[in-house]
Amino acid sequence: MKAFPFVYHNPKEYWEYFQPKNWLEFLLEEINPTFSLSTVKAKVMEIRSESSDSKTIVLRTNRHWKGFVAGQHLPVTVEIAGRRVTRFYSLSSSPSEKYPTITVKKQKGGLVSNFINERLKVGDVVELGTASGDFVLEKEVPNKLLFIAGGSGITPIHSILKTLQESNYKGQAKLLYFSRFKEDIILFSSFCELESKCPWLEIKHVLTDVPAEGFDSGFLTKEMLNAFVPDLSERPVYLCGPAPLQNSAKELLKGNKVISELFLLPNQIQTNFESTGPKEVVLLQSHKTVLLKGEKSILEELEDQGIYPPSGCRMGICHTCSCKKVSGSVTNMQNQSISDGGEENIQLCLSRADEKLELDL
Ligand code: FES
Structure with a gap:
């Protein structure tokens, strides 16, 4: 339901306004902002800094939350300057954790990602939709896995790796993760902990823009893949990241089964066409x-x-x-x-x- 001032643009909205269900929603929200007849709402319990420009938001959901499968994403709605705005984010926690988390990286011109990083506070309430997506593990988890991620594409993979850890995975998994520079690595401490606790997991961080001691640098190449994953042909690959990484990875992984997830940012859709008149x-x-x-x-x-x-x-x-x-x-x-x-x-x-x-x- 709209917050004051009630501004409506068409008769359907006036009609909606007088529906008893909407009044009840309004009253419930007045009692407790997370109460609702059917909407999934979540209170921000904690905000953790994960890199120079990303934060993890820990959410306590209301009773309408149905959970998720590791690797899935969900719509998150926030109110910015009186407007409700929704964006999709992957869940970064494992499904068994008490409070689900999303980890959001600031994006150039990203209305919601910047709002979440700069203005969202503990105690605020956000609206969630149903988790969905096919970037998930198969029922029969393969004995060997390769994960390739770039930037914020790491968040669903973090959720999957935590889930494998909880299931006492007995296979071998490798993660090749591309970040621009050292401070840009998202969830770095969590990955260090995972790697130290999981003998089946090997992680290689690669820096694309600013090299640093102790880290590999460069972009994805055939040589890099072959050196890190000599048994590449035996591994299904989970790939998540920006379009350039996805394109070069798919070119190099033609013989592999590739499960990929690509989030196009609004500013990656071609806009600004030449007008031919009003x-x-x-x-x-x-x-x-x-x-x-x-x-x-x-x-x-x-x-x-x-x-x-x-x-x-x-x-x-x-x-x-x-x-x-x-x-x-x-x-x-x-x-x-x-x-x-x-x-x-x-x-x-x-x-x-x-x-x-x-x-x-
Ligand atoms: S706003 Fe989601 S499809 Fe247009």
Whole structure:
């Protein structure tokens, strides 16, 4: 439910406002911010610094939390300047820990990651969604495993390794983890502890930008892989990190089974197209007509005009921004497909207006 001041943009929102369920939610929230009829909410119990620009957030969830499988991610919603904003983060704890954790690295221009690192406090309440994702171990865990991670891609792997530790894993696992510089290594002390307690685990930290004594440096190469993992062909590979690492790893691992997870940041989707003139966009439910430039996503251009449709990940994953296009043409900025066939559901965070549009918004 909206916090004061109650500002609504369309009649559907007024209708929602008068629903008894929403009033009950409001009252429960007044009694205790983590109370809810159905929403998973969590209180921040502790915040730990993990590197020069990342923090682990320890969360005490309410009774609606259904848990997760190691390696999965979940939507996290926070309120920033009166707006609810959602992003996806991997869980970094093992599922058996009393309090689940997320570990969040600051990103350039990252609205939520920067908020979490700089302004979230112990005692604050965040909203969580259902954990999901296929970056998880198979039921029959292989005897040999290789993990390759870059930057914040390490967090689901941390969860998986802790889970293997708890299950008394009897195989052999190796982790090749790329960070920019020594202070940038996320969860460094936890990995040192894991490696010292788990004889089956070998970790190699590689620094890509600033070399440091005692650490390897450089980018992923065939030679590096062969030296660290002589039995490479026998290992399924769990790969999580930014696109350049994923691309070079997949090229080098053509003979291996690769399970990968890629988080595209909102600013990694191509935006800033050249405008071909203003486009009239009619918002049918709100009885509004606005002019968009067609240079950025419809979501961003509506927000620029003070209109905030529901949104979440802003990268095409959660479908929170899905909306019916009644007429007109849009281009999907991720795969360049064009929707010009009349009525169709589109994702506002990925779609750019090509011409006059009517949206069920
Ligand atoms: S906001 Fe998540 S798909 Fe658009």
